[in-house]
Amino acid sequence: VRREIRFRLNGEAVSAQVAPHETLVEVLQENFGLYGARESCGQGMCGCCTVLVNGRAVSGCLYLATLTQDCEIQTIEGNAEPDAVQQAFVEASAFQCGFCTPGFVLMTRQLLDEHPDPDEDTIKHYLSGNLCRCGAYPEIIEAVKLAARKRRSA
Amino acid sequence: MKRAAQSTETPQVGRSVPRLESWLKVTGRAEYVHNLRLPGMLYGKIFRSAVAHGRIKRIDVAAAQALAGVYRVITSREIKEVIPEPYYGPAFRDQPVLALDKVRYVGEPVAVVLASDPHVAEEAVHLISAEYEELPAVYDEVEAMTSKAIVHDVLKPAGTFPDLRHFKGRTNTNVALDFHLRRGHPVEEMKNAFRVFEHRFRTQQVMHTPLEPLVSVAESTESSLTIHTASQSPSFVRIEIARLLGWPENRIRVRVPFLGGGFGAKLYIKLEALVAVLSLIANRPVKISLSMEEQFFTITKHASTFRIKSGVDKDGHIVARECEVWWNGGAYADIGPRVTQKSGFTAPGPYDIENVSIDSYALYTNLVPAGALRGFGIPQLVWAYESHTDMMARELGLDPVEFRRKNLLRDGRPQATGTVMRDAAIEKVLDRLVALIDWKKPLESPSKTLKKGRGIAVGFKACVSPTTSLAMVTINADGSCIVYCSTTDMGQGSDTAMAQIAGEVLNMAAESITIVHSDTDVTPYDMATLGSRSLFHMGNAVKMAAEDALKQINQLRTELQLPADCPVADVFKKKYGMQAGNVVGTGSYIPGYTSPDANGLTDNATPFWMVGASGAEIEVDTETGRVRVTRLVNVADVGTPINPKIVETQLSGAAIMQLGFTLFEKMHFDERGQLRNASFAEYKIPGLLDVPGEILNEAVAAEQRTGPYGAKGVGETGTFGVSPAIANAIHDAVGVRLTSLPLSAEAIWEKLK
Numbered sequence: 052v053r054r055e056i057r058f059r060l061n062g063e064a065v066s067a068q069v070a071p072h073e074t075l076v077e078v079l080q081e082n083f084g085l086y087g088a089r090e091s092c093g094q095g096m097c098g099c100c101t102v103l104v105n106g107r108a109v110s111g112c113l114y115l116a117t118l119t120q121d122c123e124i125q126t127i128e129g130n131a132e133p134d135a136v137q138q139a140f141v142e143a144s145a146f147q148c149g150f151c152t153p154g155f156v157l158m159t160r161q162l163l164d165e166h167p168d169p170d171e172d173t174i175k176h177y178l179s180g181n182l183c184r185c186g187a188y189p190e191i192i193e194a195v196k197l198a199a200r201k202r203r204s205a
Numbered sequence: 206m207k208r209a210a211q212s213t214e215t216p217q218v219g220r221s222v223p224r225l226e227s228w229l230k231v232t233g234r235a236e237y238v239h240n241l242r243l244p245g246m247l248y249g250k251i252f253r254s255a256v257a258h259g260r261i262k263r264i265d266v267a268a269a270q271a272l273a274g275v276y277r278v279i280t281s282r283e284i285k286e287v288i289p290e291p292y293y294g295p296a297f298r299d300q301p302v303l304a305l306d307k308v309r310y311v312g313e314p315v316a317v318v319l320a321s322d323p324h325v326a327e328e329a330v331h332l333i334s335a336e337y338e339e340l341p342a343v344y345d346e347v348e349a350m351t352s353k354a355i356v357h358d359v360l361k362p363a364g365t366f367p368d369l370r371h372f373k374g375r376t377n378t379n380v381a382l383d384f385h386l387r388r389g390h391p392v393e394e395m396k397n398a399f400r401v402f403e404h405r406f407r408t409q410q411v412m413h414t415p416l417e418p419l420v421s422v423a424e425s426t427e428s429s430l431t432i433h434t435a436s437q438s439p440s441f442v443r444i445e446i447a448r449l450l451g452w453p454e455n456r457i458r459v460r461v462p463f464l465g466g467g468f469g470a471k472l473y474i475k476l477e478a479l480v481a482v483l484s485l486i487a488n489r490p491v492k493i494s495l496s497m498e499e500q501f502f503t504i505t506k507h508a509s510t511f512r513i514k515s516g517v518d519k520d521g522h523i524v525a526r527e528c529e530v531w532w533n534g535g536a537y538a539d540i541g542p543r544v545t546q547k548s549g550f551t552a553p554g555p556y557d558i559e560n561v562s563i564d565s566y567a568l569y570t571n572l573v574p575a576g577a578l579r580g581f582g583i584p585q586l587v588w589a590y591e592s593h594t595d596m597m598a599r600e601l602g603l604d605p606v607e608f609r610r611k612n613l614l615r616d617g618r619p620q621a622t623g624t625v626m627r628d629a630a631i632e633k634v635l636d637r638l639v640a641l642i643d644w645k646k647p648l649e650s651p652s653k654t655l656k657k658g659r660g661i662a663v664g665f666k667a668c669v670s671p672t673t674s675l676a677m678v679t680i681n682a683d684g685s686c687i688v689y690c691s692t693t694d695m696g697q698g699s700d701t702a703m704a705q706i707a708g709e710v711l712n713m714a715a716e717s718i719t720i721v722h723s724d725t726d727v728t729p730y731d732m733a734t735l736g737s738r739s740l741f742h743m744g745n746a747v748k749m750a751a752e753d754a755l756k757q758i759n760q761l762r763t764e765l766q767l768p769a770d771c772p773v774a775d776v777f778k779k780k781y782g783m784q785a786g787n788v789v790g791t792g793s794y795i796p797g798y799t800s801p802d803a804n805g806l807t808d809n810a811t812p813f814w815m816v817g818a819s820g821a822e823i824e825v826d827t828e829t830g831r832v833r834v835t836r837l838v839n840v841a842d843v844g845t846p847i848n849p850k851i852v853e854t855q856l857s858g859a860a861i862m863q864l865g866f867t868l869f870e871k872m873h874f875d876e877r878g879q880l881r882n883a884s885f886a887e888y889k890i891p892g893l894l895d896v897p898g899e900i901l902n903e904a905v906a907a908e909q910r911t912g913p914y915g916a917k918g919v920g921e922t923g924t925f926g927v928s929p930a931i932a933n934a935i936h937d938a939v940g941v942r943l944t945s946l947p948l949s950a951e952a953i954w955e956k957l958k
Contacts, residue, residue, distance in 0.1 A: 070324075072324060080240075081242075085233075086234075086237075086239065086240040087232070087233020088233070089237075089239055089417075089465075091416040091418065091465075091497060092416075092884070093496050093497055093498070093884075094497075094884055094885055096884075096885035096886060097497075099416055126233070127232060127233035128233055128234070133231065133232065137228075137231040137232065140231045141223055141227040141228065141231055142223070144221075144223065144224070144850050144854055146230055146696075147466075147698070147854065147858060148415070148416070148417070148463070148464060148466045148467075148695055148696030149226070149229070149230030149231075149235050149463065149465070149696065150237065150415075150416045150417045150465030150466060151416050152230050152231055152233075153231075153233040156231060174893070175893040175896070176893075178893050179892050179893050181893075182416065182885070182892055184413075184414055184415060184416050184468070185696050185858045185862075186857065186858035186860070186861030186862050186891065187854060187857075187858060188861060188891075188892075188893050188896045189857055189896060189900050190854060190857075191893070192893070192896075
């Protein structure tokens with residue numbers, strides 16, 4: 052049984068017919084052609100499916116789409132121009148295969164909103180729910196620090 | 206979408222060009238097969254075996270077939286109608302598209318449900334039941350040598366490799382390759398040695414877990430088949446699917462976009478044969494995306510047992526070495542026999558030993574198949590021989606570094622196979638590591654229960670050979686350039702490196718060059734993206750293709766009587782009267798190789814040697830056994846780096862991956878061969894909190910004279926030394942010697958008690 056839900060997606064009012072079991076990632080992919088949030092581990096352990104719901108990061112592969120009624124959803128595709136975090140990830144070579152990168156970028160934005168000048172321990176703990184099998188972690192830490200500097204000087 | 210900033214910087218080679226696809230990746234827009242949806246597409250979900258070894262008595266699909274929304278349920282019966290002999294594999298044709306007559310491991314695909322809605326397909330899978338007549342199973346690689354449980358009734362080598370031909374038709378054995386090498390007089394010299402040391406080491410079964418799980422899509426017309434697949438070996442896929450169907454190669458098209466990680470998991474045939482047949486049966490596009498859990502039931506890294514014995518003379522020279530290695534290949538050979546042979550070449554380590562014997566065995570067992578995982582067997586070997594080296598040095602009262610230096614294999618000296626070492630900076634790598642890790646500096650333990658230790662290890666690898674790469678480079682009428690090559694960019698940065706090589710030849714910014722991803726209708730043949738071979742082999746092919754294109758442009762300049770510096774666009778305009786035409790340069794590269802003789806000896810084992818060494822500083826908590834790596838230094842000979850930043854991150858990433866295989870990753874099987882931890886909730890891979898306090902990576906100044914601009918492969922090098930360096934450091938810290946991976950807190954604590 053599908054029902055219509057309405058929410059704001061990257062700033063735009065949208066609606067979708069969703070089944071009760073469908074996850075946010077599925078709806079973003081099937082209904083809106085957005086593939087930046089992607090299912091990997093399917094258990095909320097890796098962060099590849101990260102999506103912001105009302106400004107908070109959730110695991111989109113576990114989050115039921117029907118719960119997003121009237122919510123503000125933001126995905127990696129949300130900003131037209133790359134922001135300081137994305138620029139920093141490119142400059143620091145903070146990814147290899149790129150599959151986990153959107154999740155890291157979104158979590159880093161949330162991290163920097165809460166901690167504009169994070170130390171290394173804070174970075175490691177805050178992002179410990181995001182996994183990168185290519186092991187780009189040292190570069191990711193550098194990218195977060197660089198992004199923090201970029202945001203502070205902007 | 207924004208492209209990388211155009212750069213006019215020269216030269217192209219040796220410059221840390223950001224990955225060409227950087228902006229696509231940080232904005233979530235990079236193309237992966239996961240994103241692909243085709244009109245009318247069906248999703249396939251797999252029903253898997255629940256027993257490790259058994260004859261299939263009955264498969265009941267009626268309830269699944271009756272579920273609303275199910276398009277069709279397929280078993281091997283339907284597969285055989287399309288392919289009478291549905292067995293594939295690069296070394297042995299032993300793996301059925303779906304289990305046929307027998308199942309050989311828990312998790313083996315037995316049936317597939319097709320439905321438009323993947324949830325319906327998944328629900329229907331749970332309605333399938335199967336009955337098996339269970340057979341005795343074997344799980345341990347050493348037991349498999351003599352076990353009464355036989356995994357395959359008859360061995361079926363693919364015929365591709367000459368050293369496997371003698372296995373054809375063999376019965377009553379689990380041995381899928383035995384590589385033997387005899388050099389000098391190992392038996393006699395071992396007897397005459399001053400001291401003899403013998404140790405036995407084990408490695409565990411682990412999984413690659415690329416974050417993009419395996420995924421393939423096939424679409425068919427009456428006369429052709431297109432497979433979109435997350436594959437490291439598109440050319441192999443085309444040839445093998447063509448063989449299975451009895452079609453010419455030109456009716457199979459294989460496309461590969463970016464991969465979300467590969468590490469050896471996405472080689473040869475994985476889901477491709479299955480989706481190909483399903484799309485032919487259904488006459489609709491079919492997609493199968495594995496879950497993370499299912500990946501654990503698809504391909505793994507070999508568990509292994511290594512017995513190593515060394516004879517040492519009074520001066521501390523190793524005079525003889527015996528190596529016996531058993532590789533747990535699981536139920537299907539995949540590329541295991543190559544792992545067994547190629548890694549066998551270097552099993553005695555980077556030491557100058559006159560008298561050597563090597564016996565390396567690939568074994569079938571009733572576990573998930575094992576293939577290549579970032580090192581082709583080398584990390585398993587280095588783990589053993591470098592632990593062994595330290596154990597001997599300490600027993601002999603010698604400094605582990607000095608003991609290594611005394612025995613090190615130097616350029617110009619023959620290695621175990623008899624091949625003379627060239628462009629292998631083993632000594633330089635060791636020297637640099639020793640300097641960076643402050644070998645002589647005393648360590649102070651922070652407290653009575655927190656003990657510090659330091660360890661090093663050095664390993665090397667012979668790149669798999671002989672293999673072929675072809676490339677095409679076109680220069681368009683406006684002077685812009687396109688590189689066509691079938692190397693898969695799975696994160697290692699091959700697109701960028703190939704653009705740099707072509708750009709160097711053509712004096713063009715790498716950022717301005719377009720790389721066409723694998724499309725076997727368009728991009729020429731390449732053996733595969735594996736074993737750190739692409740930069741060397743494809744790099745040489747791209748360089749040749751670019752040089753060929755440049756030559757054609759210069760010929761046009763001469764023919765049209767234009768000056769040598771005439772811009773390319775003007776050359777084409779003069780030739781064709783308008784912006785039209787292009788030139789197509791081609792390049793083809795295959796290095797020389799000599800097959801090993803009856804004694805396993807060859808004067809040309811490999812086109813290049815890879816050298817990697819690691820040093821670790823660690824802390825062991827004596828109350829819990831927990832190890833914390835405070836400092837990890839990785840030094841390598843990668844020849845001359847094409848892209849220094851990417852080289853550094855490859856070394857670092859490989860070392861961090863190996864850190865997981867060293868400290869905690871392990872697939873746990875129960876006594877019935879059932880995997881107990883097939884998910885990230887129970888199988889932990891390294892996260893940010895596992896990264897060493899300090900990690901330092903360095904490529905020594907070196908040159909691979911036969912490589913493109915002096916370069917050679919690097920993807921695996923960072924893995925070599927990590928496990929033994931940490932084991933040696935643990936011993937240094939608390940006197941505990943572990944001989945089995947992973948080096949878990951429990952194992953250390955048990956020995957500390």
